[in-house]
Amino acid sequence: MRRSSLLAESLAIVCKELASELRQRVALSAIGLFAITTLIAVAYQIGPYSLAENDRPFLLSALLWIILFFASMAGLARVFVKEEDAHTAKTLRLAARPHAVLLGKLVFNLLLLLALEVVVVPLYCGLMGLRIEGVLGLVLVMLAGGATLSISATFVAALIARASGSNTLFPILALPLLLPLLVAAIAGTRAAVGSPELGAVLPALRAISSLGGVTMVTALLLFPVVWRD
């Protein structure tokens, strides 16, 4: 009996997801369309000058994460449902270890989210005239927030994949996992906007990393049961 390593299996799944996405562009289109539409709507309605100077860091940080969150949900949630819909899940279930499937899908979602952040964040800062004092802090918050958002979205996507009416279940299950993350990410972004000191974003980074760690451990423990039974 031959068996590949967990890393090789995960990489094979990441490559498959990328090849599928580059051919079909379902998630990219959904995420891109939502992000650009909301970004332009927000920039047109609010713009760089209509907010009071004191309110700007908080409101603009919150708006940025609202755009990132809803845009990412438009694409990340379908990562497992599409396997069930296309009747490919059973073949994948037999061929790959559950953890390889989880990690492969998670890395793919993370890559999608990082691509979204790379496009949206500079564009948003430019359109809204948002000056960032702590660029490194913002990068760290975006990386940690993106990673935790991907972990949570992938895990919830796996939970709902085998349930009927899964699209409506997603926001209900995702809310308790994602709400604390959003609160911490907004606080971290606000801190990075206002201060060049790395220490200013550390409390938010700690909260985001803790949430990500707990969700990841839970996902690793529960996913094999969810995926195979």
Next chain:
Amino acid sequence: MGVVIREVIVLNAGVVTVRFDGVTKRFGRQRVLAGVGGEVRPGHLLVVAGPNGSGKSTLLNILAGLLRPSYGEVRYLDGDVPLPRDDWYPRLGMAAPDMAPYEELSALANLRLFARLRGCYNGDGPLGTLLEELGLAAAHHDRLIAAFSSGMRQRVKLAQATLHLPEVLLLDEPSANLDADGHLRLGTLVERLKPTTAIAVATNDPREIAWGDAKIELAG
């Protein structure tokens, strides 16, 4: 005496047998299978037949470990040693009507993915040979599955199920959508694998029933 026992154990080691006993499956109030038992072993092909809705696919899914029986048990034995459920999947190949290849990938890309997942990827050469053996000409290997006929998809499914030379092979309606040539090639493949692979086939096709060394007839 001790030497003889030792020899028997060594001879049986590495030969995987699937034994199932008293397998019953209920979906809610509906009973699909009732106390089904049998054995799948190399050189002894098991045919599962029965009318539509009699539970042929359900039984194969239970044998694969994809469904848990309501009662009864399924055991994979390596020689005489029971294997844990996590060790079933790497030894198993399966093709069924509800197992589709990825439409957005080519035939070869599909096999490449599953060969990598199974840890048996040795370049595209052997995968192409397997597809040709199943009657899919080289000109189609790089075409997307979305453009394939149902018969061509079936050939890719069969290649996916057998590319890692599984020790247990479960085929649910394997010649569905295949033409006469496809059926002939499938028969050749089954004959080639039969001595070393425990094979079970769920079917009502008389040509496939004729492959069987044992038969379970499920009631409707």
